[in-house]
Amino acid sequence: MDFELKTLDLAGAAAEKCDVLLVVVTEGFQAKGRDPVSRLVSAALAARDLEPKPGKMLHAYRPEGVAATRVMFVGAGDGSGKRVHAAVQAAAGALRSAAAKKLVIVLPAGSGDAAVRAAVCGTAESSYVYVATKSKPEGRELKKVVIGVADAAAHRQAFQRARSAAVGIEFARELGNLPPNYATPTRLGEEAQRLGKAHGFAVEVMGPKEVARIGMGSFASVAKGSAEPLRFIVMRYDGAGKGEAPVVLVGKGITFDTGGISIKPSAEMDEMKYDMGGAASVLGTFRALAELKPKLNVVGLIPSCENMPDGSAYKPGDILTSLSGQTIEVLNTDAEGRLILCDALTYAERFKPRAVIDIATLTGACVVALGGVRSGMFATDDDLADQLLAAGDAALDPCWRLPMDDEYAEGLKTNFADVANVAGRAAGAVVAAKFLHRFAQNYPWAHLDIAGTAWKGGASKGSTGRPVGLLLEFLLAQEGRAVTATPRKAAAKGGRSRAKA
Structure with missing residues (x-):
């Protein structure tokens, strides 16, 4: 699976040719633009057909003015890495039977490195299919995933780490x-x-x-x-x-x-x-x-x-x-x-x-x-x-x-x-x-x-x-914490004995 990080807002996402456009919606989400995707998500939130609660989803097929075949909105709660991971996993899992080859995921403005990491790993984990010992293996249809963020350069390192993970x-x-x-x-x-x-x-x-x-x-x-x-x-x-x-x-x-x-x-x-x-x-x-x-x-x-x-x-x-x-x-x-x-x-x-x-x-x-x-x-x-x-x-x-x-x-x-x-x-x-x-x-x-x-x-x-x-x-x-090769004796009791989060 090929991952790409791209600077992309909702207006730009409307023009992205793909099988599925996935828009991650968090609490307090505000779509300020007048582009088709912004209008769709604003109307859905106003009508309460879409809630930003984790895992809540809404689908649209070939909406007017949008290049994507399907548009999915998925709730991600407070937008933390954990919530984005769960949201993207749920959406990617729902796509496994949709024969989608290209997926574009748009994260909300203000998303941090944790959300980028979660979007990459959540998609990869849900899209994985074991085929090694099947006589008629199912094809892994999803080939390309674009992660859209407000500023790609700011999240480049987190993206590369997530892709490698x-x-x-x-x-x-x-x-x-x-x-x-x-x-x-x-x-x-x-x-x-x-x-x-x-x-x-x-x-x-x-x-x-x-x-x-x-x-x-x-x-x-x-x-x-x-x-x-x-x-x-x-x-x-x-x-x-x-x-x-x-x-x-x-x-x-x-x-x-x-x-x-x-x-x-x-x-x-x-x-x-x-x-x-x-x-x-x-x-x-x-x-x-x-x-x-x-x-x-x-x-x-x-x-x-x-x-x-x-x-x-x-x-x-x-x-x-x-x-x-x-x-x-x-x-x-x-x-x-x-x-x-x-x-x-x-x-x-x-x-x-x-x-x-x-x-x-x-x-x-x-x-x-x-x-x-x-x-x-x-x-x-x-x-x-x-x-x-x-x-x-x-x-x-x-x-x-x-x-x-x-x-x-x-x-x-x-x-x-x-x-x-x-x-x-x-x-x-x-x-x-x-x-x-x-x-x-x-x-x-x-x-x-x-x-x-x-x-x-x-x-x-x-x-x-x-x-x-x-x-x-x-x-x-x-990395960068240079430690020379001089072993030391470990603590006899193993440090603190209480469980620690």
Whole structure:
């Protein structure tokens, strides 16, 4: 889909040849012109056939004096990014059956960068159609989208960022939606290599022998029950000087999760193809970085394998030796994500990072706690936590900080190893974070539990591409903040223990 930013008012919009002209109407909207579009919206508001409430819509077909085939007016409330995003999503969703190829969206005068970002991302998200494995795929009709604003030059940077985010989010969604016999660990490695070749990233893809040689005993054990070979993917985006410490993104890449010997119930097990949502978000973020080329260094680490139950599979009671040297007692093989992430977190130390963020569809407990609205966020550094919260709010990809008091780790004690991989049911998302914290002591660290936000179920089943928007916004905020490669000890308790918005 091709996006364009253009200086455009309602009078100019009346002359735009397109299939659909979408006019975003906010509270207090006043159309001062006498052009056909201004007269239409003024009359509709006066007659109360149109309300500026979020999501309210009114359609017109071939109105006199307007070049567009259809005109749509959509309410966006107070005009905030969140309201514009919802309005454009609703309108773009309604157009999916209209065979529109060109869409012009006119934002009201006074709209800020947040509205521009919301218009781009909302349109891209609602227009996405999965076709990769359909024998007779539906065509993606919408080819061109023009965003009309009062002053295009003033919003150019926000527009470019939004367009890049949309590219990265769609890349992540497409990977997430692929079936597990397509999106194997090998396929993820190949996708990383293709990205590297196309955009100049350094990419290394390791297999079982290399992982065993390094000493990633925890990661390797999870992969033992599958015929699909594991992959450990290392990606490097070097946009700044060699002396500048990178941000390291670690994405959980379980391409299918049966639960292993602790097998899951069969209902909705097909959705466990989305257990590589963290890996997809890292790849999607790198795809967006390729568009923007910011001056910072970023490393992506993706441990990827399947969790399957055959005669070779690891089992409850096994003791694993991680890359850090710490031993782990396996009490539940369905808590495998933390077992592959812990080795990747230890591996991250060699990059002397300014910060490490892992992204994982880790716990059902996080879904219970936060649903599908906010991702769970845990952090050992208050500044890092605040930056992630701000990035999520700006990108309309929000997270919520959860506590990390040391007492939550009590249930992980065991008589047979340094740590167990699960505790009781209480505070499951926090306990999982405390497990990972053991392996992330030597740098500022944050953990994003995206189990509730990486995909949707039901009639709208599919990958969301989250949290690519959050990650990209966070990374772009780091540009120009030079940090030399000198790791520091993370806070033992993980900073403030109260949830923070």
